[in-house]
Amino acid sequence: MSNLQVSTTYILTHLGLIFFLYPSDVIDSTNEAQWLPVLTGFVFHLLIIFVYLKGLRYFQGESIVNILLRKNKIVAWAVLLPMLLYLSWIMIIAVRSFSEVISIAFLSNTPIWILILLLLLVPGFMTLHGKIGGLLRLSIMFSCLFVIPIVFVLATSFQNVDWHYLFPLWPGPRALHFLTHPSFYKSLFAYSGGFLLLGFLPSYTVYKPKAVFWGSLVILPSYLIAVYVPVLTLGEESARQLQFPYLFIVDTISINWLMFDRINVFLLLSLVAFCMFFIAATMFQILEIVRLGIKDISPNFLVPILITYSLIICLFIPDWKTVDLLFQWNTPLRLYVACVTPVVVLVIGWLHARKLKRELNST
């Protein structure tokens, strides 16, 4: 049961991120053969979770904060502080950008602060009321509730696809050109957003690494669909013009027998639920770092403080351009966290195992 819970949690936290900004970043990063950046990103993602889980396996049932803090404090904070900063940063960006998406998509009349508040209060309630056990169980319930609309929309989004846009499959000598494009590194957020959570789970539940890898296999098609459906329907040139290519494509689907005219509402709503879940998971990670690393303050105080701070910062972000800029600035920090954290955990774990072995031999 807990393996399944971890898998679904892992899937949901990523699904919430894939369909909004990711497609346009990937389409920007290359002119053709979009599968290359997608798969490169995915392999990068598999690599970091492999190293990360390997490192965590050396310590049974310990949270990453405890693992790091048991050794050198300076090393620990060199990892934890960027992590804390990164998590709060990504939470604020997520809240701000999703509120903007919602406002564009279906609530243009509602003041933006209401949407921001909603996107903070609901996840706040999730973390406060359910704790991590509640979040894990919630992931199962969400997947039961929303899997039907998501799969339905994903399947119907192929309605207007022109498969000729798939070609050429191999772009020739400029194949790896995307690696030099900043948009590619920006797109990596869709892979690195949720993996840190895995380090916080061991102290609450036991799971096999296999569960995570299965989960990431399930989301691979969503990465491809999110990028390829807009490209296949509109072609690269037109898809590049769009802010949210996938959402636009879903808007072009027409189904005669449905009583609803705009199918993308189903997709958007499901995704908003997943986003709330993602924000709640991020909040939980921030709480864990603060409580285990700095001071054990009751979540009843921490969560409201976190919400208020985030709300104020979100209100200071005036427009979409700033959000995009923050996103771009976030890239180096993201790469640092995604690369350094797993490696440090692995090294500490390896040293720990060697020490244990030596102690075992000496006795």
Next chain:
Amino acid sequence: MTMLSGCWDNKDINHRALPIAMGISYQNGKYKIYLDIPKVSERNAGIQVITATGDSVSSAVDNISMNMESQLDLLHLKVIIVDKTFAHRGLDEIVDSIIRSRHVSPKTMFVICDEPLDQFFKRINNPSNGDGNEIYDFFQKNSGWNPEIAYTPVWKVFRSIHSYTHDVVLPVIQSGETTAIQSNGSGILKNGKMVGRLSNEQTLLYNVFNGISLDGKIEVTGKATLQLVNSHIRHQTKLDNKNPEMYCTLHLNVIILDATGHPSTKEIKLELQTLLQRRLEQLLQKVQRTQADIFGIGQHFRNDLTRTELANWRTEYYPHVKINLKVITTIRNTGNLKLP
């Protein structure tokens, strides 16, 4: 409850005006907008046509919503009718603003009107025509739509504007004598500008060629009328030193509706082959002259051409395209009467 009425602009559905069609005409640097709003009333009677002018489309719409008694909501807009002058001038700006604003669904149909919009809206607004939704029903796939009519939503026009290899045709209509609306074939749109016309029959061929399975009628001259039941088409391509060639196999599944002079099924098949070949040839020549790739032929050569070559598809390759059409007809049945 004060919050409900205060800071949110949530207006109930019966306080919103939901236009189904919008007409846009361009005269002397000014846009004139026509909105076709079905009346919400007990008896479901008729439509209301509202007009306004402005320097841009959105300012004209603003003018209307300022003067309306209920909130104007363009989200249910189904058809946008433009007049010919506007279509010749170019639709790219209006398409861009539609895609940007999200107030109009990208599924909205684009239609060109053959007569002045004033006259058109006056005549379709005639209460004897029916409940006022004709313009909407006319393009509905499950009610009035016909394979002789092109079906082009806004997003396809948007795609064609930015695409190297895809152009579209828009239906051309005018108000009819006995029916509310009459189809006058379609207009070829290249990069958002209207550059030529197709007849109704050519539009049918266009639809068949683009693989839309449909149930149109084909008249084989002097021999028979056939009902298309099902069609699918296969393409094979060859690029021979800047001379793209295309081999198409069209599988037609037909039912014979009427036959004159007792032709044999073989004769009918042969006649159909030559007829379609001739028509396609004419059609191709016509569109090649305008350099508008409405069949999306360039799509089939994406694997053979590099991206920069593809960017010049319309000017360098497209005029040299040759299509070899082979028609394989299956006459599913001949109705109640036997044929030799």
Next chain:
Amino acid sequence: MAAIDEVNVYFSSYPDFVHQKLQIASETFTIAGLKSLINFPQTMYMVRDPLLSAAINRLELLDIFTGLGQAIALDTNTIISEISDGMLIAVHDATGKVISIYPVPQPNSRSISLPTMENNVGGSNSAFNEDLNSNLVLLRSHLNDNDLRIKTYSFGNDKKNTVMLCFSEQTIDPTLLDTLTQKLEANLNTEISNLKELSSVFQFSKFSLVTHYMTHELPQNAVRAIKNGRAVLFIERLPFAIILPSLVSDMFITEDDLNHPPVFSWMLKILRIIGSLTTLIFPGLYVALVSVNPDVLRFELAHSIARSRLDVPYPAIIEALLLLGIMELIMEAIIRLPTSIGPTVTMVGGIVLGQAVVDAKLVSNLLIIVLAAATIANATVVGFQNSYTLRLSKYLLLILSAFLGVLGLLSGLVILCAYLAGVRTLGIPYLQLIRAKGD
């Protein structure tokens, strides 16, 4: 024999107190008891018969007498409490020996009969009733298992009541059992005669929106719960088994399903899930689509809804709340009304009022359909406690929808899910399927 006299004085005003002498051979016995609780003629026969035969066979009368029941101290308070509990007290006058005899009781509950609140289609039909013993009989006959453990607690100092805890040693989650017995044993002094008092013993939140226990009248449901590792409580004079903890699956799965072919039982489960979603979402969806997001609807539908709401003078949320209020009133009234006039009121409320309200242009036609669907769907879930949860939470969704449209509807659903995911009963998470496990 001062003690006996005191007892006599204590009970002197009781009309059902019986106090008489019994002479067997040379010995005199005093017998006392409450005839409202004891079937006296039969009990007298039961007491007198062994004594007489002993006298005839010249056995030691006193030995036989002490063998009739349990010896207790000659103490006024003890005797009074024994008599109050429905025991027969016999005193040997010569030695002052007091024996408390378990008498033939007066029948004080209905016989085992059909369930009144729970309907079932395929299963057994005898229901629990007010008597603890017959409940135990039913439970044991449905579950002939060596693992079945039964613990009895006597609650209350002045007003006493018996509570019986049944569970299966093998399947129950140990932490659940621990907290359960600890909580029960720590509160032996409080009185438990209803579910509210039980909840306060277990310290369930007063503001909880989901029920922490299920009540079942049918023994097969209780047995299924025991097999799945849950605890079953019986409170004296409450005609149902209380199953702790309740899980989310209790809304959708009943023991009765197992008597149907699997395909149909799955169909029924899915129907109940659809029903619960319908009752939650429909009213909110109506409000969201009518007042905030009409663009989601197809044009034809939007147009016809607009026409049906043509002269309705207030926003959709008020309209919906108005009619929902009336619906709740009707539902509450039906429970209070005698069965003889219940259907009439339902008809007047439902048909006449509904039609009149539409004709008077107070609400739209569609809303009536939406509300009827929601109300009917509300009844598909298993257990009336669970239907209360849905009945209340649909207002959360309704209000949020009025503010934020479909997004509000979704947030309501998310909040509800998050709430359910966080609820625990005695350390057991609510959001589990069949087995009750701690985490």
